[in-house]
Amino acid sequence: MNMRIKEMMLWEVGNFFLMGCVRRDMMHHVPTDTSHHIPANTSPRHTSNQRWIIILFLTALFTPHLSAQPVEEEFTGPSPEQREKALEHIAKDNRRNFHFVLAKLRMGKDTALAWRQLDSLLTEPTQDMFWTYPATAFYFYGGDLLSDEWRAKFRHVWKTWTPYRGDTENHFLMYYETLYLMAQEWPDLPGSEWFNGKSSEENFREAEEYLNHWIDETVRYGQTEWDSPRYFYFYIAPLLTLYDFAEDTTMAKRCGMMVEYLIADYAAEYLAGNYCGAHSRDGDGSVINPRNAEARSYSEFYWENSSDFILPDLAFAAMSKFRCPDIIRDIAHDRATPYTHYERKRSRAKMRYSEERYTDVYKTTYMTKDYALGSMQGGLQQPIQQHTWDITFASDKPNNTIYALHPYASAYELGMFFPEEPELMEEGILNSKASYGSEDKWIGGSPYETIVQKENILVATYTIPPGTRFGHVDFFFPASTEFMAENAEHWIVAIVGNGMASIHLEQRDSITWIEYPDKPYKRLRLWGNNIRYSVAVGNREVMNEGFSPWLRKEEAKRAKIDTASPTNPDLFNGPHLKSTYESGVLEMTCGGKKRVLDFVEGRIR
Amino acid sequence: MNDRPPKDKNSTNSLLYRFAPLRLCVTLWGILCTLLPTLTTAQTIYTVVLGNQNYVVGSSTLRSGLFVSYDSAKSWKHIGPENLKAYSMDAVDSSEGRILYIAAGNGVHRSTDYGKSWEVVTDWRMTEVMDVLVDQRSPNYIYTATAFGFWMSRDGGDTWENPEGPLKERYCYEISNGSSSNLISVLCSSSTDSLMYYSTDTAKTWKSTGRWKAKENQHYYDFINVGNRVLIASYEERLSYYKKGSSPHFLDTVVAYPFSKPVHALDILRYYVNPRILAGTFGDGLYIWSDNKWSFAGLSNSQVWDIVVKIYSVPVEVGHEHEN
Incomplete structure (x- = not known):
């Protein structure tokens, strides 16, 4: 029997067990007229037997030999216990969204509330593709819970409500993922049954085509929304x-391979809960406190055996x-020997002021057990949320990063990446994203930075x-920084955790230190139109062995650096x-293990 | 035979009989008075709303897209998808409003039943469609300006192509044509400025007029002819009259107006003795100039990207709720 069919059978059996765990009678409490008939709180209590059934089911489901991931490989996480803990944690949240509703129903907690919330969610769809992707996930992962009436409510939304398709890589993926699966679920419907007037067949083909296009482009030329600690x-x-849930086994397999591709990309620049190096889209919060980024929820789940950061x-x-x-998991943890990791990505599509739609992004990240230093070449590659370089320390204290930026904001930048009138966007975005136009902002690229x-x-x-x-450049230092400096006008020596950064202010007009009583950081402002600095990073042990000899050695290395813009020919190196550029093949190696994602042949070797 | 009017006729008629030219004028005036309300209500106003203030992707469902008024901007009805980042629209004039197109962030939407139902007729390749133009002489030819190049359809929108040439991948944001010629002109961006391209062979070949001077020192969004002047909506002066007849035009008057946001779209209602001007603001809704003053005309807080006034031979029934 086909392995995938066996898995699906097991999945169905598992769903049967889970359904039993959350009370079969809930199936009969589905409201028909939702405005008046919301089921009463029928919250069941978990018995110890039910808990065992869940654990047994999850254990059986994730036994390696039944995996759809076909290579002889070890898969030790996430464990069934981790999965159950995550569901339990999410089920406690009473916010109204599909994630919480599904977790409640699966775990048998507050099920009456959950059904009411589901009804409300389906009555008032909002938030575009950020609504459709969890709604779709709910529909499929919770499919066994849904009666025909509930399915009809989902159907009604996809007939009548137009979600915005969005304008970024993650938006398009979410939009077409939901369209693909829902068109698969409801085949043979005419255009009049879909919000966009296209038939099921047309929607399915378009979504399939886009998804394959996105996968092919990503594995050959790199993402345009790359390494985002948030949008990952x-x-x-x-x-x-x-x-x-894709019935087409090729599509299902390719998407599983893409999950591996993306998390491997993360793992190579991962250090102690942090997504290190340059990022296309960071957040105002995560850029100064990297361990709080959304991406961490998956690293904790997939390779830290942890349930400490559940989103x-x-x-x-x-x-x-x-x-x-x-x-x-091994790649994420193998930091015994420092290494340099190179990546090649693409800019967000440039509409104006550029003869090329996509410009190459060249990333360099130096990984050690105590710190990572990562960067891309500068310039404008992403609007508003670009993070060009940083040092990330393995310290467990918050705000474990040091970096600098030129706080650039202009209609030119917005016009490069967004279609509307640049000056109107500038006016509007200065109102809506308060930090964008601020001289004190901590995120963003600059065309004047190399x-x-x-x-x-x-x-x-x-x-x-x-x-x-x-006309200034700001350095971010966490409040926990220990400073040692012989000449603070030209040299800053900053120690965070076991890492140490020596910053040589080679060219600037003047400097200002700015401290805040209520903020977890301090700011070093470099004034001037022509500014240059160099950063050498080591670990704290250098201080014991002699800082000056180390610095002389690093300065000698710095003097040899070619300041011409870097280029990396490969997607990953x-x-x-x-991964060779345009190859569509990613080779992972660590500690004698090897795994190859071959998107050309559609297989894992 | 006495050719004088009979005595028992009223005095007006008596006068009319005596002064035939005056009688003709009064008759014409009567016809005009009967016809004017019909003509003005036959004007269908389409307003294209990009979004509303403070919208960000995924924040909430917004009421944007295409709005229509059949009563000279007294009331508005939303037609088509409600959650749409819409830039512009056009209609097949000969269809009397039956066939409509919307240019939007997620492609081109088409209705063939006066806006009752809609279909997205483009796919994932076409995004950020900034403008749509129906070739009224060959209405199966539909042209679009998109942020990622010029696209066209030869079959009313069923299939689309992105022709080879200088506009294939260039940011194009405005497209127009001559009413009596083959000319199609497209405004595009270059690395530094705006460029005007034109074609006289249904987009087979393009020529550039080079940099478009009107945009060089002024971010101007729309203009209309009002008598011997041009009313221009721009970012810098917001709304101002320029004298026509010479190049460059000379500033005549900066218009005082009560709205705080820039005007992005302008159009004019015809058949009124004094011009009625529609001004779509970027974030403050729609205003109308009539009786020598600006009045709010609905669509609160909306970012109006485009206004299109169409005149159909058959007046459309009024009776929709006000959408303010």
Whole structure:
């Protein structure tokens, strides 16, 4: 029997068990007229037998030999206990969204509330594709819970409500994932039964075509929304849902491979809960406190055996058949020997002011057990949320990062990446995203910034034309930083955890230190239109062995750095990940293990 | 034979009989008075709303898209998808409002039943469609300006192509044509400025007029002819009259107006003795100039991207609720 069919059978059997766990009578309490007939609180209590059934089911489901991931490989996480813990945690949340409702129903907690919330969610769809992807995940992962009446409510939404397709890579993935699965679920319907007037067949083909296009582009040329500590999170659940429920085994397999691809990309630049290096889209909060980024919820789940950072989408991951190959877990933890990891990505599509739609992004990340230094070449590659370089420390204290930026904001930047009138966008976005136009902002790229990195040394140059909105560069230092400096006007030596950064202020007009009594950081402002600094990073042991000799050695290395813009020919090049540009093949290696994601042949080797 | 009017006729008629030209004028005036309300209500106003203030993706469902008024902007009805990042619209004039197109962030939407039902006729390849134009002489030819290039359909929107040439991948944001010629002109961006391209062979070949000077020193969004002047909506001056007849036009008057947001779209209602001007603001809804003053005309807080006034031979029934 086909392995996948066996898995689906097991899945159905598992659903049967789970259904039993959450009370069969809930199936009969589905309201027909939802405005008047919301079922009363029929919350069941978990018995110890039921808990055992869940654990047995999850254990059986995720036994390696039954995996859809076909290579002889070890898969030790996430464990059934982790999955149950995640569901339990999410089920406690009374916010109204599909994740919490599904977890409640699965775990048998507050089920009456859950059904009421489901009814309300389906009556008032909102938030575009951020509504459709958890709704779709609910529909499939909770399919056994839904009566025909509830299914009809889902159907009604897809007939009458138009979700915005969005304009970013994650938006399109979410939008077409839901369209693919829902068109698969409701085949043979005419255009009049769909919000966009297209038939089931047309919607399915279009979604299939886009998803394959996205996969092919990503594995050959790199993502345009790359390594985002925030938006990484929004790729995983849609791909898991496709992996678990796409009836086309090729599509399901490709989506499972894409989950591996994305989490391997994360693992190579992972350090103690942090997504290190340069990012396309960071957040105002996560950029200064990297361990709080959404991506961490998946690293905790997939390779830290932890349930300490549970975010709502884990409800779906907990029910997914997908398991993280141990080689990815090993890549995330293999920091005994420092290494340099190179990546090549693409900019967000540039509409104006560029002759090329996508410009190449070259990333360099130096990983050690105590810190990571990562960067891309600078310039504008993403609007508003670009994070160009940083040091991330393995410290368990908050705000464990040091970096600098030129706070750039302009109609030019917005016009490059968004279609509307640049000056109107500038006016509007200054109102809606308060930090964007601020001289104190901590996130964003600048066209006047150039970064060059070799291993643990980075050189940054800023040529800021007179008249630019802000003519300064700001350094971020966490409040926990220990400073040692012989000449603070030119040298800053900052120690965070077991890492240490020596910053040489090579060129600037003047500096200002700014401290805040109520903020967990301090700011070093470098004034001037022509600014240059270099950063050398080591670990704290250097201080014991002699700082000056170390610094002389690092300065000698810095003097040899070619400040021409870097180029990496490959999509991935490092000790753990390798992928030749345009090849569509990613090779993972670690500790004698090897796993190859071959998207051309559609198989894992 | 006495050719004088009979005595028992009223005095007006008597006068009319005496002064035939005056009688003709009064008759014409009567016809005009009967016809004017019909003509003005035959004007269908389409307003395209991009979004509303403070909208960000995924924040909430917004009421945007296409609004229509059949009563000279007194009331508005939303037609088509409600959650739409819409930029512009066009209609097949000869269909009398039956065939409509919306240019939107998620592609081109088409209705063939006066806006009752809609279909997205483009796929994932076409996104950020900034403008749509029906070739009224060959209405199966539909042209679009998108942020990722020029696209066209030769079959009323059933299939689309992205022709080879200079506009294939260029940001295009505005498309127009001559009413009596083959000319199609497209405004595009370059790395530094706006470029105007035009074609006279149904988009087979394109020529560039080079940099478009009107955009060089001024971010202007729309204009209408009002008598011997041009009313221009721009970012810098917001709303101002320029004298026509010379190039460059000379600033005549900066218009005082009561709205705080810039005007992005302008159009004019015809058949009124004094011009009625519609001004769509970017975030403050719609205003109308009549009786020498600006009045709010609905669509609160909306970002109006485009206004299109169509005149159909058959007046449309009024009777929709006000959408303010």
